[in-house]
Amino acid sequence: MPIIVHIDMNSFFASCEVKRNPSLKGKEIIISGKTNRSIVSAASYEAKRKGIYTTMPYYLAKQICPDAYFFEGDHEYYSKVSKEIFSFLNKRYPLLEMASIDECYIDMSNIKITEPEKYFKNLQKEIYEKMHIPCSIGVSYNKFLAKMASDMKKPMGITFIKHKDVSTKIWPLKIEDMYGIGKASSKKLREIGINTIGDLVKSDDERVKKILGSYYSHHIDNALGKGISTLDLTKATPKSVGHSYTLAFDSDDIDIIKQSFYPLCEQVSNRLKSIDMLGYTITIVIKNSQFVVTNKSKKLMLPTNDVDKIYLEGMKLLDIILKEKIRLIGVSMSSLIFAKDYNEQLDFFNLQHYKLSKSDQFIEQLNQIAGKKIFIKAKDAKIYEKKPSN
DNA sequence: TCTGGGGTCCTAGGACCC
DNA sequence: TCTGGGGTCCTAGGACCC
Secondary structure (H helix, E strand, O other): OOOEEEEEEOOHHHHHHHHHOHHHOOOOEEEEOOOOOOEEEEEOHHHHHOOOOOOOEHHHHHHHOOOOEEEOOOHHHHHHHHHHHHHHHHHHOOOEEEEEOOEEEEEOOOOOOOOHHHHHHHHHHHHHHHHOOOEEEEEEOOHHHHHHHHOOOOOOOEEEOOHHHHHHHHOOOEHHHOOOOOHHHHHHHHHOOOOEHHHHHHOOOHHHHHHHHHHHHHHHHHHHOOOOOOOOOOOOOOOEEEEEEEEEEEEOOHHHHHHHHHHHHHHHHHHHHHOOEEEEEEEEEEEEOOOOEEEEEEEEEEEEOOHHHHHHHHHHHHHHHOOOOEEEEEEEEEEEEEHHHHHHHHHHHHHHHHHHOOHHHHHHHHHHHHOOOOOOOHHHHHHHHHHHHO
8 A cells, every 4th residue: 555645834835934034933924915905825823813814805814913914925935945845855755746835745655664653743843843844744545635634634733544534534524625626516516415525425426427527537536545646756847827917906998907917928928038938829818897707818820938029919819808997917828838949849840830821920920039039040041041932 | 995826627619621 | 402520729718726
C-alpha cells in the first residue's frame, strides 16, 4: 500500500506575515485589499475565531475586527517562503508534488517509518521550527484521502486515514466537503437527495452521472477510497497567463476602461517575457454589474508577448463586447509556446505561414516581432524573396 | 457599500476538411 | 430530390480550486 502525505500550510499568507514579523504572533491578521470592493484572501486563526473568513468583503472584516492587522498581501514574499519550504522538503523527499503555493503531496512509500504518530509530529515540529510556518498533515494511501485528511484538523493537525476508515471518516461528510465537488454540483446533488459522500457512493442514479459528467467515475473512485496515488513531480509549464482588475466603480467610459486595461496588458507581457514565452490566443474577459462574465478570444496568426500587440488586439475584442457598464476587466494569453521553441520552428513553418497569408501583412508581422524579442535572420528574408514564385 | 484574482480542465457548437 | 461521417481547430462558457 502506498503512503501518500498531504501537507497544507495553515493560514499561509497570514503565517508568512508572522514569519516576517514575529511580534504579530497571536494577533488578528487579515490579508485583504483595502477598497470597498476588496475581499479577505487569508486570516490568522485569531481573526477567524472572531468570524473572519476567506472571501469575506473587506468592509465587513473591518467592521468585525477594526483593530486587526491588515495587509494587502505580498505575493512575491509568499512565493519565496513557499519555495523555501518545498525545497527543504524536496531535499529529504524526492517524490514531492507541489499542488499550490501552500500545499504539496509527498510519496513516502519508500521511507522507513516505524512510529508514524511520532514521525509526523516531528516533521511538523521541524517545519515550524525551521520555517516558522504551521502546517496540517494528512496521511493516507492515495492523494484524495491524504488531502481530505489534512483538512480535518487545523491548525497543526495530523490525521491518518486507513482503508478501514473510509466508511467512518469520509462517508459521513457533507457532499460539498468533498474535494472536487463545488457549489454548483453539490446543489444539484442535494436536489436529488445526495447529501453526504456516503450517499454518493451508494447512489446508482443516472442523474448523478449527468450532474458529474466526465468526472463521475473519478469522484466515485475517490469516495470509495480508490483514488490515484501517483504524483506528478514535474512542474508543469503554464498554460495561460492573465490579469484582471475590478474597477472602483462600474463604468462604460472607454477612457476609464483603457486606463485600467493597459497596465493589465503590461503585466501579462512582463510575465510572459519573464518566463520567455509567447502566446497565440488572446482572451479578454468582462464582468458586468450583475456579475455575468463574458469572454471574447482570438487566435493570432503569430504568437506574441508584446504589450502593444496585446493591448491593440485586446481593445479590438473589447470594442465588440462592451455594451454596458462593467465591473471587471481582464486579459489573458494562452496557447503558449517557449520563445526558443518558436524560433526553432520559425524556419520550418514560415513557409507554410507565408503561403497561407497575404505576404505583406505577414512580413510586417514578422518584422514587428523581429523588432522586439524574436530575431528574424537574413536567411528568413531570403525565403521571402524566393518562395512567392513557387 | 455586499461579493478578488490567479489558474486548470471540460463541453459543445460551428467551420472546415477529406 | 435529399443528402455521410470522422476528425480537428476555434470560440464561448461553466465548474472548480487556492
